[in-house]
Amino acid sequence: MDQSPLTADLTIADVLERWPQTVPVFLRYRLACVGCPIAPFEQIADIASNYGLALDRLLAALQHAILPSEEPAP
């Protein structure tokens, strides 16, 4: 398992490639990220602003999918 931390400046493509278990999170938020051609160019922070999501909540949800034992998403 990839031990590097999840940060807001990672691209969506990086996140999906390193942690495929995050796919359901993107789907649950109804984001068009999975399979999106611009995923290598958009960072998590961009996605939050594009879709009007709270960045910390999105990060927490992704983090929870990566390491469910850690603090769950609020």
Next chain:
Amino acid sequence: MSTASPVPEDLTYLQTARLFRELPQAALREIARVGRRRHVATDAFFFHQGQPAAVLYVLLAGQVKMTQITPEGQQIILRVVSPGEMFGAVAALGEAVYPASAQAADACVALGWDSATITNLMERFPHLTINALGIVVARVHEFQDRYRELATERVERRVARALLRLVPQVGRRVEGGVLLDLTLSRQDLAEMTGTTLFTVSRILSRWEQAGLIESGRERVVLRRPHSLVEIAEDLPPGGPAAPDP
């Protein structure tokens, strides 16, 4: 068919209906007399898409939604019928089935005539036929306009998709966007999307004005790639409200 004498207020409504314009009072009375009055509660249906087209209606009160279900199961509203308007007109033209459903948006009252009755009335009162034709022509115009809008929207989606499809292959991050790093003329884009150079130019100019892209000579920078995804995928602009997963 009902043989009850016409309800007076029905006659008033029929006078205002476009279908019965310029018909003499006696004819209206006769038409109202052979019509069948029907009350339909909110959300109930006058008829369903695919059912045998048996009755033509003129709405007296309420509102009716004409809807179709796509093969994918999505419901679309074709139009909303207001008092004085006819619906289910295919019944008069001998079509086999209703092409759409008619659902009451609130409590509705309508007068209906079955195919044989309306055909008979049309033979006796030629103005009825002329009016019906006028209504159908107006509706064709309306649908032509809507078709044109849909057609142009679809081209816009196709162009957005074409640009986005190139991103994984030739996209390169540059200051303030993603550069499509290849020689790409507007004519190329037109051919990729099955449309004309003129249409592509118009779409690109609009996007440029909106700040979505920057298009120079044979190069395109996607300034707001996500906005193109919204167009290509028909996403609601600004994204959906965040659900609480």
